[in-house]
Amino acid sequence: MIKAVLGRNIIYWILLALLLSYIVNWRLCTIERGKYLLGIFYNGFYQNTSDGIVYKDYLKIHGITHDFIKENI
Amino acid sequence: MRDFVFGFIPVNMDTNTIYGVTKFYFNNVLNGVVPLWDPFVSLGRPFYAIAICNLFNPVTQIVPLLKLAGINYANAFVIYMVVYFFIGCIGFYFLSREVLKDRGMAYLAYVGLMFSSLGASMFTQMTFLEMAVPAIWFFFFLLRFARQRTQGNFSGLTFTAMVLISSYLPFYFMTVFLCFLFVFIFLYIKEAQKFCINLYHFLLKFWRLSWLGLLGILVSAAPLVAYKILDASGDVVAPGRHCQYSSAQECYDRTMGRQAGMSYDEITRSGTLGERLDMQYLFGNLDKITYGSDSLLFLPVWIYALLGLSFFLRLTRLTVLLSSMALIIGLIASGNVSGLFGFLYRHIFFFAYFRNLFFLGDFLVPIVILLGLYQLQMLLSIGPPIKTFGDDRWGMAFRGNSLSTSARKGIIFGVIVLHAIFFWFLKHFEGVPLVSWVTLGLSAVALSIYYSGINRDSVLFCSTTSQTKIGRCPYLIWTGIFAIILLLQPVWILRAYALNAREFAFVLPSMHVTPVFSWVRPQTPVVSSSRIYQFVHYEDFWYEMSMTDAPPKIGYPQTATRWTFDLSEHTPANILANYARYKIVLYDDGSTSSPLTAVGKPVSGPSKDLSVKYFDVNTLKLKADFAKPEMVVYNDSYTRYWKAYLDGMPVELLRVNEAFKGIKVPAGEHRIEFSYHPPGGTWVYIAATAVLFIFLFWAVFMLYWRL
Numbered sequence: 001m002i003k004a005v006l007g008r009n010i011i012y013w014i015l016l017a018l019l020l021s022y023i024v025n026w027r028l029c030t031i032e033r034g035k036y037l038l039g040i041f042y043n044g045f046y047q048n049t050s051d052g053i054v055y056k057d058y059l060k061i062h063g064i065t066h067d068f069i070k071e072n073i
Numbered sequence: 074m075r076d077f078v079f080g081f082i083p084v085n086m087d088t089n090t091i092y093g094v095t096k097f098y099f100n101n102v103l104n105g106v107v108p109l110w111d112p113f114v115s116l117g118r119p120f121y122a123i124a125i126c127n128l129f130n131p132v133t134q135i136v137p138l139l140k141l142a143g144i145n146y147a148n149a150f151v152i153y154m155v156v157y158f159f160i161g162c163i164g165f166y167f168l169s170r171e172v173l174k175d176r177g178m179a180y181l182a183y184v185g186l187m188f189s190s191l192g193a194s195m196f197t198q199m200t201f202l203e204m205a206v207p208a209i210w211f212f213f214f215l216l217r218f219a220r221q222r223t224q225g226n227f228s229g230l231t232f233t234a235m236v237l238i239s240s241y242l243p244f245y246f247m248t249v250f251l252c253f254l255f256v257f258i259f260l261y262i263k264e265a266q267k268f269c270i271n272l273y274h275f276l277l278k279f280w281r282l283s284w285l286g287l288l289g290i291l292v293s294a295a296p297l298v299a300y301k302i303l304d305a306s307g308d309v310v311a312p313g314r315h316c317q318y319s320s321a322q323e324c325y326d327r328t329m330g331r332q333a334g335m336s337y338d339e340i341t342r343s344g345t346l347g348e349r350l351d352m353q354y355l356f357g358n359l360d361k362i363t364y365g366s367d368s369l370l371f372l373p374v375w376i377y378a379l380l381g382l383s384f385f386l387r388l389t390r391l392t393v394l395l396s397s398m399a400l401i402i403g404l405i406a407s408g409n410v411s412g413l414f415g416f417l418y419r420h421i422f423f424f425a426y427f428r429n430l431f432f433l434g435d436f437l438v439p440i441v442i443l444l445g446l447y448q449l450q451m452l453l454s455i456g457p458p459i460k461t462f463g464d465d466r467w468g469m470a471f472r473g474n475s476l477s478t479s480a481r482k483g484i485i486f487g488v489i490v491l492h493a494i495f496f497w498f499l500k501h502f503e504g505v506p507l508v509s510w511v512t513l514g515l516s517a518v519a520l521s522i523y524y525s526g527i528n529r530d531s532v533l534f535c536s537t538t539s540q541t542k543i544g545r546c547p548y549l550i551w552t553g554i555f556a557i558i559l560l561l562q563p564v565w566i567l568r569a570y571a572l573n574a575r576e577f578a579f580v581l582p583s584m585h586v587t588p589v590f591s592w593v594r595p596q597t598p599v600v601s602s603s604r605i606y607q608f609v610h611y612e613d614f615w616y617e618m619s620m621t622d623a624p625p626k627i628g629y630p631q632t633a634t635r636w637t638f639d640l641s642e643h644t645p646a647n648i649l650a651n652y653a654r655y656k657i658v659l660y661d662d663g664s665t666s667s668p669l670t671a672v673g674k675p676v677s678g679p680s681k682d683l684s685v686k687y688f689d690v691n692t693l694k695l696k697a698d699f700a701k702p703e704m705v706v707y708n709d710s711y712t713r714y715w716k717a718y719l720d721g722m723p724v725e726l727l728r729v730n731e732a733f734k735g736i737k738v739p740a741g742e743h744r745i746e747f748s749y750h751p752p753g754g755t756w757v758y759i760a761a762t763a764v765l766f767i768f769l770f771w772a773v774f775m776l777y778w779r780l
Contacts, residue, residue, distance in 0.1 A: 010384040029410045036348035
């Protein structure tokens with residue numbers, strides 16, 4: 001029975017998910033993506049007013065505000 | 074795609090750069106000159122991109138051919154891109170057929186790739202195609218060669234390796250290949266041993282072909298090697314690699330220190346997959362992605378659903394191989410958000426040469442599509458049998474098993490429950506489009522019908538066809554149904570993406586140009602209100618496309634000459650601009666070390682004393698008739714590979730005013746020539762193009778005759 005369960009994808013997917021959650025620094029991921037979306041590498045400012053609703057959504061969802069940026073970037 | 078092909082929407086971001094390089098290259102080639110120098114930008118610099126923009130690929134030669142047929146460069150370039158993309162999709166069909174042994178699944182893989190982000194993102198990141206297309210064909214020939222050690226498969230493998238080496242920095246593909254090797258050897262140790270032994274015997278048996286292949290690879294690598302020799306000379310620097318995020322002093326020190334590689338901080342500071350990838354945008358708001366963003370990375374939602382449905386399938390080595398490759402590549406591409414890239418950076422030399430790690434991310438698209446469709450194949454194989462073409466190449470997935478009624482009910486229940494879980498999962502994301510929900514609903518219904526077995530006798534769809542066709546009909550119908558479920562969401566997203574891109578409507582310089590020597594550079598840059606230039610620097614690309622002079626400034630380009638960059642770093646911009654606006658300045662003979670502010674006689678146009686006899690991007694020929702000896706200073710960057718000739722005889726070329734070229738000219742009538750002769754010259758590029766053509770024809774010939 002155990003062998004049958006171990007031979008299924010679900011165990012492997014769970015292992016991969018655990019590996020990903022352990023290896024990846026998700027907080028840093030959010031900060032990096034925030035930097036990218038804010039476009040600070042394009043225009044040198046902590047704002048990007050020209051890239052549409054997707055970026056604003058991201059800021060809203062992840063709470064990336066001016067204060068957040070000042071503290072983390 | 075129509076709007077791109079017909080030029081209503083311009084190529085953007087890095088594809089814009091590559092278009093500029095491609096247009097510059099072929100425009101000059103059609104003028105009879107293989108361009109080695111770009112005199113229009115950064116006060117003159119080597120034509121740096123020659124080794125990384127796929128210029129020698131036989132497919133790329135479509136661009137000049139279409140130009141000769143009357144199509145402008147911009148349209149010709151997009152047509153070439155689209156053709157190259159479809160070559161990649163066809164390669165993916167063959168690769169999938171080899172892996173999955175099923176034509177229907179291979180067709181689904183083909184359309185899955187066609188409607189993935191790889192297709193749309195080529196208009197902003199052509200580099201994805203440059204790397205992914207030959208890589209797909211490489212793995213196809215590798216697999217074929219492992220199964221059938223024929224000369225044709227070996228030739229195909231060699232040709233794709235040559236394209237990979239000549240089209241872009243090969244380190245990206247090497248990373249993917251090393252990931253594959255690492256996982257493959259771990260999982261398939263016996264097969265790997267057998268492959269190595271067979272390869273050894275093949276190389277011994279066909280030693281002439283092996284040496285020929287090695288020679289071809291060396292020749293195709295020649296443009297890259299030639300550029301590396303130029304780089305090693307120290308005459309060329311790369312401020313763009315070091316100055317984007319560093320202090321002025323760090324920028325100067327690292328640039329002048331000629332560090333071709335980048336520091337860990339420089340690489341991971343931007344350009345990683347980590348900053349472009351977010352779970353939210355794999356599922357939500359995909360219809361709002363702007364054309365000015367290069368973060369478009371998506372797969373059909375049904376692929377994710379299939380991965381979810383595969384939870385209780387048998388774990389196989391192929392599942393582990395594909396998913397492990399995707400995981401490792403993804404972690405490397407994510408930069409500093411995982412420790413893997415840092416580890417590799419410290420231990421493997423070529424990881425210091427990456428500039429944009431997110432380029433690796435697009436290898437994930439074909440890998441995950443293949444993984445998802447493999448799960449579909451396994452899902453279908455536990456269902457009831459369906460009649461197919463009677464040939465194993467068709468419909469391995471549909472062979473199925475006979476199931477009891479209770480087993481069928483159990484599977485249908487499982488399918489519905491897993492779909493419900495995926496519905497619940499998707500509900501956590503904002504902006505998931507309606508079409509994604511519809512896709513999931515259709516998937517649940519279709520798979521339930523499939524497992525119910527009511528399609529078995531084909532009475533639903535095929536009652537009027539002949540007996541033979543009845544046998545094939547269910548197979549084709551199910552393949553068609555699965556294709557619709559697979560494509561519904563991506564077609565809708567790509568339509569929205571194209572609509573978003575229309576606001577960028579603009580025409581890029583695309584007409585053929587015969588460059589003309591201008592005596593004076595403009596002081597102000599050309600400006601455009603097009604939105605694409607909100608995301609990329611305008612000047613360099615525009616001037617390269619139109620082959621007109623940029624204003625006399627340097628900034629931080631990808632490539633500049635060493636002395637020009639140095640000069641610009643310690644000279645006020647206005648002084649440099651005022652001086653270098655004149656291409657030719659005359660000094661009294663002997664004043665070769667004059668500072669820029671010293672009194673010279675700028676030449677603002679032709680006269681009886683000095684006129685231009687010939688000009689192309691590599692050469693300037695002047696006719697002089699001075700009353701007294703003069704130092705002719707050509708304000709175009711100096712490198713040691715520029716040569717000077719007086720009346721056809723070589724003379725010493727001086728580096729004057731720190732960064733420019735000068736020659737002493739006696740009184741009287743003389744012919745002056747400045748010409749550029751870098752390592753390898755033009756022949757290295759002609760040879761690379763020729764050898765790729767030869768190997769393409771050779772491989773096709775060998776494959777056609779099944780040798």
